[in-house]
Amino acid sequence: GENVEQHPSTLSVQEGDSAVIKCTYSDSASNYFPWYKQELGKGPQLIIDIRSNVGEKKDQRIAVTLNKTAKHFSLHITETQPEDSAVYFCAASRDSFQKLVFGTGTRLLVSP
């Protein structure tokens, strides 16, 4: 069935460094790839998403890249800040479906 693998499970960086989280999906029909940030006690919050007709998308310090041939996509956070500390989830879904298949999450810790 559909599966999304996410690495690493934990990531510790110093403030100002860059952070990269990688995901691989199994369903070749997937064409929508959102990234969510979840803080303690809260629901996931969308931070950026990309559709399969686009290879890269950037929003200030956050960027996502997609390689459809290899079936993987990555989240890049530059100039990390302590408030970026949270659990990040990647997800994938197919056209016309609202079902998101999530990765297992990456706990990002940004130290001052």
Place this chain on the structure above:
Amino acid sequence: KAGVTQTPRYLIKTRGQQVTLSCSPISGHRSVSWYQQTPGQGLQFLFEYFSETQRNKGNFPGRFSGRQFSNSRSEMNVSTLELGDSALYLCATSRGGTSETQYFGPGTRLLVL
């Protein structure tokens, strides 16, 4: 614009009981999806409702059911609760079109004793 609201926020039940959770979507959103989040299994899709009809369903037993009302509010019900049903239950809403962005509520934390 108000976000997704879920009630109640916390629940404690005992095995064998049933529970009903509620989700009110963002204004204009007609699709409501439900997810279960646990430390062991992560975020798993339960089902999705659009215009009062279930459009998609995950791999959960029939004890998990849902419905959607004409105002797009949705409820999910879990009957004959088991210890393993303890989880954070999240709903996500969208306008319902192709690959629409989904917005999550804060979740209902259910503890089954």
